[in-house]
Amino acid sequence: MKSISRFIGATLILGMLVWTLTINMAIAPVRATIRQLEEAPGQMVYQSRQTLKDQHGNIWQAIAFKRVSPNGKSSFELRLVGFPGVVEIDRSKPLLLADSMGKTLAANDNSSIIFTDLSAPDSNVGEYDIQPLLPQLQPEIPLSLTLPIVGGETINLSVPASFVQDWQTLFSSRE
Template identity: 60%
Template sequence: MNSILRFIGASLILATLVWTLTANLAIAPVQAAIRQLEEAPGQLVWQSRQTLKDEHGGSWQAIAFKRVRPDGSAHIYLRLVGFPGTADLDHSQPLTLTNSLGKTLTAADISSDMFTDKTQIKTDMGQYDLQPILMQLEPAMPLQLTLPTLDQEKISLNVSPTVVEEWRSLTDQK
């Protein structure tokens, strides 16, 4: 009898703890993980870093960032980096972003703008111009990013609505 009472008491305590934790998580605000860096005097960068998985379970680093130059001009980019040997990205093709309703947007690959020596362009990394399309992304909808590859097998990455919202919040950074 004593062990049954202890079991019931422990179960009640555990249930209360679980209820309290899940209730607090449900009302906790989403905190953006935007980091600010100073690249050079007067040149600031705000960035959101996420790890995204592709359909094969491979991890990709997704870095959305806003660069503000000393003259006040600003631009927003998305850099996607796979582990070495993950893929041979086709830098002549854009990144395709498709929301859950099927709306499709594209972002130009600007990887070649990063290097003066074009032989240094990484095949497992792409940098894309988000500026023209960022505010067209619906913050409440998940996205699928499709990266073109040289071997014609496209790579798909799923992006949660929380990440989309974080990327959009880069526009607010001054």
């Protein structure tokens, strides 16, 4: 009887530990790792990669990156990558960034700079110039991205505030 009580007690303790870890992982903000790459001599790229889900449950990769050229000039883009064959991004329209306070900003499409064959760009990849928008974003407020797709529909992606904070950290870094 004593061994059964110990077994039940140990099982309950183990169950509570697993439950606590699961809850903490579910509510803890996900932070991205900021990577540093040297693309060419003196040209650095700093990037943060995150995974986002759209309203259909499809997974997207969001890659925010800052490129610093040897002369010190920098650019900041957001690349959104969906699964091939699932969507076709409409590059004639901007990406919309909206916060819960009602502010909406538009990011211009920069996708043409990433494709070597402009006659056949990957339809599931879009790149947007968000450098002019970053100072206007509040890092404590999550965003909703509205990505236009061919056919007049849109893809909606929710961006946690922690991702916005990572983007602003990248943007403000003086590296």
